[in-house]
Amino acid sequence: MSSLQLQDFAAGWVGGAASVVVGHPLDTVKTRLQAGQGYGNTLNCVLTVYRNESVAGFFKGMSFPLASIAVYSSVVFGVFSNTQRLLGQLRHGDTSHAPTLVDVALASTVAGFISVGIGTPVDLVKIRLQMQTQTYSTADVKLKPTVPGFPVYRGPIHCFRTVLQKEGIAGIYRGMGAMLLRDVPGYCLYFIPYTFFCGWITPDGCISPNPTSIWLAGGVAGAISWGTATPMDVVKSRLQADGVYLNKYKGILDCILQSYQNEGLKVFFRGITVNAVRGFPTSSAMFLGYELSLKAMKRGHTETNP
Template identity: 70%
Template sequence: MSNFQLEDFAAGWIGGAASVIIGHPLDTVKTRLQAGIGYGNTLNCIRTVFRRESVFGFFKGMSFPLSSIAVYNSVVFGVFSNTERFLSQHHCREPEASPPRTLSDLLLASMVAGVVSVGLGTPVDLIKIRLQMQTQPFREAHLGLKPRNAAFGKQPAYQGPVHCIATIVRTEGLAGLYRGASAMLLRDIPGYCLYFIPYVFLNEWITPEASTGPSPCAVWLAGGMAGAISWGTATPMDVVKSRLQADGVYVNKYKGVLDCITQSYQKEGLKVFFRGITVNTVRGFPMSAAMFLGYELSLQAFRRDHTVTSS
């Protein structure tokens, strides 16, 4: 346990807060496109949200993820960094040597981080999506009713994050907070592999060999590209997860992951699983760039302070 470092968790918390502030407006657009109706494309969705709910509509549900996703990213980055460091040093025969990063170690550490992320991230994503979706048009599929909108003349289902949590627990039990967990697991295990691994290799490729460490520009570019790759490829399962978690605001349509996939495909075809891929990819760049930049800069600051204190 001598290789365990708490600085990774603290730096992940700072990076997570930065990523939420940067990415939440586009996250709202992504969720509306994937689980809502009446939006033709990304630009139409942006115009519709702005016209109906003003600029504040893009920040619906942000207070909860801002306070919780920072903790979530703290754990994910802390678990990944410490797991990868443990695996690398386990293979290294010389304790004082700087262990090389191997693809197998990065892959295993990413998978561990993906599994851990589901336990913390599912309730966070669920609350965020429920709050984002409660003011958009919805259709009661099994009742044949016309689309309705809860924003006009009707009381929203949830009055805030705390009320949303209480309502879900009361109506669906504690298990209701983990609705969509299976889809999130299928999204996040490969998703984090395509998040951390491209970042590490792109960062090393961009950074000159003579440099003592990556520059902020290299971190920003590598982090942004890794985020775009990860979120773009994760879109099909992200669609399923968003629909499962949005389901239940007013009615329940899906019995599980396979039922959601089947119903979505039968009604909207294969293209439904790529809904929001543009905004997912575009949003992934600034969010991840802010995440990794906040993480790396914070980590460097913590280590400088530690060095000064030790001397």
């Protein structure tokens, strides 16, 4: 693998770490709204978490995604960029050819498929840690020896091992189908708007977008992607949170039907506001971290190899 290809993976790692630091508190609120009960609305959820768990409650489960989502983002951006170059070579005869809309869509789809293999266990552990102190009013504690409201897992490693021991590989990849249905179209609606807006707001004559263009385009892309992905994100969150205290859902379709029957159509849009709001700063941080670190590495490579 060439240094140029490796730089994409390294820059993706930086972008992923930046996005976790910025977005985790709102991600916790989003997960509680989607998979928990009794919050009512976003503000009530924020106040309840703060009142019961203080500021630390918003950062619950952050250590694992900080370490793992950086790797996850590294794979996503690395695969996306290298797929674009491969498509440039195959379709246009030049790896540096400016990608067309079809190129971006195909590269986004490939990145979405590959990312799910890494992202499903990461999201499952994160959500289990975020949800384990949530009180389940409908929980039948006879189903599990654990009492709702008290921690089940001591940390990310313990959570991963516990799920693996009790539920096997299938448990670790619980919600994978829903995540696939969320991420493949989600990444298309992530990279395509970013590419479009970045090109649109970058002044004519500029070789590469400036930080302001990257920040704005990344934020808009994130808001669009996360906003439209909310219905399937709700299903994924519920499937992955399921099993902390009891098992309610048999699969994607059962989760959709039960959620609809119990809470109506509006349940699939629960958290859409916090998803869209959270999508802007996290994606801005992601793309800024990626583009600026990539630019720095390329500049350093040029200086050391004149």
